[in-house]
Amino acid sequence: MSDKPTTSSTEIASSAHISAASLLGPTIKVWRIYLEDQGASPHTVKAFLSDLNLLAFYLPPDRPVGEISTNDLNQFLHWLQQGREVPCSPKSYARRITSLKAFFRWLHQYGALLIDPAEKVPQKTVVSPLPVVLTGEETELVLEAAQKHRTAPKPDARPYTLVSMLLHTAVKKGECLNINLNHIELDAPAGPFLFVRYASPKNRFKERKIALHDDWIAAYHEFVSQYSIKDRLFPWSPRRLEYLLEDLSVEAGLSKHLSFDMCRWTCALMDWQSGMEHDKIRQKLGVSKIQWREISLKLGQLASPD
Numbered sequence: 387m388s389d390k391p392t393t394s395s396t397e398i399a400s401s402a403h404i405s406a407a408s409l410l411g412p413t414i415k416v417w418r419i420y421l422e423d424q425g426a427s428p429h430t431v432k433a434f435l436s437d438l439n440l441l442a443f444y445l446p447p448d449r450p451v452g453e454i455s456t457n458d459l460n461q462f463l464h465w466l467q468q469g470r471e472v473p474c475s476p477k478s479y480a481r482r483i484t485s486l487k488a489f490f491r492w493l494h495q496y497g498a499l500l501i502d503p504a505e506k507v508p509q510k511t512v513v514s515p516l517p518v519v520l521t522g523e524e525t526e527l528v529l530e531a532a533q534k535h536r537t538a539p540k541p542d543a544r545p546y547t548l549v550s551m552l553l554h555t556a557v558k559k560g561e562c563l564n565i566n567l568n569h570i571e572l573d574a575p576a577g578p579f580l581f582v583r584y585a586s587p588k589n590r591f592k593e594r595k596i597a598l599h600d601d602w603i604a605a606y607h608e609f610v611s612q613y614s615i616k617d618r619l620f621p622w623s624p625r626r627l628e629y630l631l632e633d634l635s636v637e638a639g640l641s642k643h644l645s646f647d648m649c650r651w652t653c654a655l656m657d658w659q660s661g662m663e664h665d666k667i668r669q670k671l672g673v674s675k676i677q678w679r680e681i682s683l684k685l686g687q688l689a690s691p692d
Contacts, residue, residue: 404498406452410442413451413498417489425588437485440466451493456503459486463507480510516684517651518642525553525652527638534637536605543608545634548620548627550605552649555580555596556657556671559646562627565619570598570606578603582672592672651688658685 404416414435421431444462445454466474466482474482486504494502520528532546552562561582569581578598584590598606609615620627628645635644642648650671657667667685668678 404493404496406498406500407450408452408498409447410438410445410449410451410454411447413493414438414442414489417492420492427588433481434485434488437482438489440482441486452499454490454503456506459504459507476510477514483507483509514680516687518648519655519688520640520642520644520648520652522656524638524640524642525656527640528634528644529553531634531637536608541608541612543605543612545630546605547602547609548630549634549644549649550602551580551598552646553653553656554599554602555582556650556653557582557596558650558672559624559627561672562646563618563620563624566617567610567615567619570619572598572603591674594669594672596670654681655685655688658689 404413417438418431418435421434426434441459441462444465445458449458463479463483466479486507487509490499490502490504493499494505528549529546532549535542535545548562551557557565557580564583564585565580569583570578571581572578578600579595580598582592582594582596584592615621631644631646631649635642638644654667654671657670658664664678664682668675668681671678671681673681
């Protein structure tokens with residue numbers, strides 16, 4: 387959200403008559419309308435509302451938003467960690483602080499609150515554990531296992547087409563599932579590329595073009611012919627493709643369970659170790675500069691484990 391209230395924010399809050407005397411429950415419902423109007427993703431809206439509804443459960447039902455203090459919020463956060471029977475992971479705890487700050491900042495910017503009670507609540511930054519990646523040797527074993535399917539008596543290029551693409555493009559599972567044949571450009575002047583596209587305008591910043599290598603293109607042609615692919619590149623369920631990756635890890639003799647996320651991080655790490663410019667890696671991953679801060683920290687740790 388911006389530092390200044392938008393016209394939409396003011397109009398929505400005004401039409402709902404939100405003020406310091408408003409109760410928390412109805413105010414949360416108005417905030418939901420505001421978030422949706424701003425184009426927040428359904429996942430973000432669901433998470434924020436869940437966090438604020440916990441606050442509404444914790445506080446007395448007749449407490450106006452204008453009477454909620456910083457001490458109330460700190461006690462609520464303490465309850466989340468110590469008094470609630472449901473465990474609160476560090477990542478969930480940090481997100482709930484973010485939800486509180488976003489909600490009360492909105493009320494303060496709109497003018498319903500003269501003082502933002504969440505402003506002085508300390509933000510907790512949580513860095514999740516390092517991801518599991520494939521070593522160079524393990525990557526070769528996986529590709530060799532996939533290649534055996536491609537050259538078997540009954541050739542099947544699907545495993546190689548999938549895993550090779552993931553290990554060279556670092557696309558996410560959702561992006562992979564949304565690839566159509568017309569997203570693959572083989573005759574571009576600068577060389578073949580995959581165009582990662584999004585239907586929603588708010589995700590346009592994630593769209594990008596990623597170069598494709600010649601060996602993958604040969605497997606791609608075999609795969610499209612074998613399975614008579616017409617529209618979606620991989621017209622199977624997410625779970626079916628996950629099983630395919632897991633089977634490859636078994637066939638390669640790995641103790642690790644190969645996944646979309648593991649392939650994505652492995653690709654990013656290989657690019658990092660090859661000396662690719664860091665901002666080009668960020669663009670290839672389709673992440674914002676803010677997201678890149680944590681990702682680059684992890685890649686640096688993975689590249690220099692000692």
